[in-house]
Amino acid sequence: MKTPEQSREKAKSRVRRKLIETASDLFYRHGIENVGINEVIERSGVARMSLYYHFKSKDDLILAVLDDAAEIRLKALAESAGEGKDPGSRLLAAFRSLKGIAEAEGFRGCAFINAATERANPSDPIHGRVARYKSALRETFAALASEAGAAQPDLLSWQLLILWDGAVTEAYIQQRPDLVDAAVSAAETLLRASLPQSGSGR
Amino acid sequence: MKTPEQSREKAKSRVRRKLIETASDLFYRHGIENVGINEVIERSGVARMSLYYHFKSKDDLILAVLDDAAEIRLKALAESAGEGKDPGSRLLAAFRSLKGIAEAEGFRGCAFINAATERANPSDPIHGRVARYKSALRETFAALASEAGAAQPDLLSWQLLILWDGAVTEAYIQQRPDLVDAAVSAAETLLRASLPQSGSGR
DNA sequence: AGATTACCATACTGACTTGTCTATATGCAA
DNA sequence: TTGCATATAGACAAGTCAGTATGGTAATCT
Numbered sequence: 001m002k003t004p005e006q007s008r009e010k011a012k013s014r015v016r017r018k019l020i021e022t023a024s025d026l027f028y029r030h031g032i033e034n035v036g037i038n039e040v041i042e043r044s045g046v047a048r049m050s051l052y053y054h055f056k057s058k059d060d061l062i063l064a065v066l067d068d069a070a071e072i073r074l075k076a077l078a079e080s081a082g083e084g085k086d087p088g089s090r091l092l093a094a095f096r097s098l099k100g101i102a103e104a105e106g107f108r109g110c111a112f113i114n115a116a117t118e119r120a121n122p123s124d125p126i127h128g129r130v131a132r133y134k135s136a137l138r139e140t141f142a143a144l145a146s147e148a149g150a151a152q153p154d155l156l157s158w159q160l161l162i163l164w165d166g167a168v169t170e171a172y173i174q175q176r177p178d179l180v181d182a183a184v185s186a187a188e189t190l191l192r193a194s195l196p197q198s199g200s201g202r
Numbered sequence: 203m204k205t206p207e208q209s210r211e212k213a214k215s216r217v218r219r220k221l222i223e224t225a226s227d228l229f230y231r232h233g234i235e236n237v238g239i240n241e242v243i244e245r246s247g248v249a250r251m252s253l254y255y256h257f258k259s260k261d262d263l264i265l266a267v268l269d270d271a272a273e274i275r276l277k278a279l280a281e282s283a284g285e286g287k288d289p290g291s292r293l294l295a296a297f298r299s300l301k302g303i304a305e306a307e308g309f310r311g312c313a314f315i316n317a318a319t320e321r322a323n324p325s326d327p328i329h330g331r332v333a334r335y336k337s338a339l340r341e342t343f344a345a346l347a348s349e350a351g352a353a354q355p356d357l358l359s360w361q362l363l364i365l366w367d368g369a370v371t372e373a374y375i376q377q378r379p380d381l382v383d384a385a386v387s388a389a390e391t392l393l394r395a396s397l398p399q400s401g402s403g404r
Numbered sequence: 405a406g407a408t409t410a411c412c413a414t415a416c417t418g419a420c421t422t423g424t425c426t427a428t429a430t431g432c433a434a
Numbered sequence: 435t436t437g438c439a440t441a442t443a444g445a446c447a448a449g450t451c452a453g454t455a456t457g458g459t460a461a462t463c464t
Contacts, residue, residue, distance in 0.1 A: 029322065030322045031319070031320060031321075031322045033236070033320070034235070034322060108322060109319065112375075113319070113375065114319045116374070116375050117233070117311065117316045117319040117320065118233060118235070118319065118320060119233075120231065120232045120236060120310060122377055130375055131375055131377075134372065134375055155384055155387070158372075158381060158384040159384050159385070159387070159388040161368070161372060162365060162368035162369050162371075162372050162381070162384060162385050162388065163364060163365065163368055163388070164368065165367070165368040165371045165372055166363070166364035166365055166366065166367040166368025166369070166371070167364050167368070169315055169364075169367045169371060170336065170360075170363060170364050170367055172318070173314075173315065173318050173329070173332055173333055173336055174333055174336065174337075175324055175333075179360060179364070182357055182360040182361050182364060183361070183364050185357070185361070186361040186364065186365070186388075189391065189392055190388055190391055190392070193391045193395060
């Protein structure tokens with residue numbers, strides 16, 4: 001006996017999922033604009049018209065891929081932020097989870113940043129998804145910073161987001177996952193400096 | 203009377219320069235892969251064969267554009283770092299110069315990061331130029347950090363580079379040049395925390 | 405003067421792109 | 435049984451792209 005939930009899930013078919021997953025992988029590895037629809041359907045083992053049945057265009061598929069990735073990434077981040085007792089260490093744990101990402105085989109930076117870069121027009125719907133994802137990321141930081149008792153949680157959250165993006169980007173450019181460590185230690189310094197009972201002394 | 207220097211400069215012809223400048227502008231505004239050589243030559247007012255006389259391929263033109271941009275940007279940075287007396291304030295002045303860049307009409311992030319993103323393969327020659335440029339940037343930071351007496355100038359310089367990249371990227375994604383301010387204040391905090399005579403007290 | 409360098413115009417090749425059209429097949433629900 | 439949703443195969447249209455082939459002209463150097 002199926003719940004309506006499951007039926008709707010079924011309605012979003014294996015073929016559709018397969019397309020999203022294959023496209024997600026290909027888009028990330030080679031860049032959105034460097035992957036044709038032909039490649040997507042071949043690797044998916046799906047017919048051309050099936051793609052255009054589920055998605056009205058390549059752009060539509062890209063949006064679905066981004067939405068899917070946002071859900072996955074934000075969920076994973078929330079899990080990482082579960083490790084640690086006080087909010088401060090949970091914040092840093094979330095930050096440290098970046099290392100694993102950067103160390104992964106085929107790491108190529110942030111899929112969202114990459115998407116926004118490939119689409120030059122800021123009014124492209126893709127930009128909206130990217131901005132939304134990054135905002136969600138920042139809000140996660142802001143919540144933790146606030147809990148931790150940071151003096152200016154909002155400012156700190158933006159600084160952490162900037163560190164995050166910079167770390168992902170530079171680790172990719174220099175092909176050095178260890179650069180994430182520099183960002184983590186910077187996050188630590190910023191967090192400590194932001195705490196009211198003042199900064200330096202150990 | 204011309205020095206050999208100038209002759210060689212002449213040999214690098216107005217047409218060649220025009221191509222580099224036009225391509226630089228178009229590549230930045232629309233993305234490298236979204237600009238065809240047809241557009242480049244039309245906007246340059248140059249014949250197709252003239253492009254292929256000076257550059258053996260589109261990729262070759264891209265490399266020339268990146269080299270040109272690196273020279274310009276690093277020179278501009280050195281100038282910005284000239285403002286201020288002590289090394290610390292010169293470092294921050296350099297950082298603050300980012301704001302003007304992010305505020306410029308048509309700002310679309312870092313041309314080098316964008317180029318590296320569009321070319322998925324890390325062994326692409328383009329990646330080499332990007333990594334080289336970013337390294338030069340970092341070395342500038344490292345020199346200033348060292349002069350300023352930072353405890354770990356190397357670590358600090360990487361952190362500053364990460365902040366730099368993150369700020370440029372996020373300012374573009376969110377379409378908010380003011381986010382650069384958050385990065386500047388973070389740089390300030392990191393610099394202060396890195397100075398030996400300790401951290402917090404105002 | 406003669407050679408080389410710089411430059412121009414344009415037609416063309418061949419590969420690749422997204423998206424459409426046609427035609428068919430299956431399973432499920434009313 | 436009829437009809438709708440899901441899926442498939444493959445040809446095709448219409449356009450874009452990088453780069454070449456051909457055949458010149460104009461400036462500069464030796």
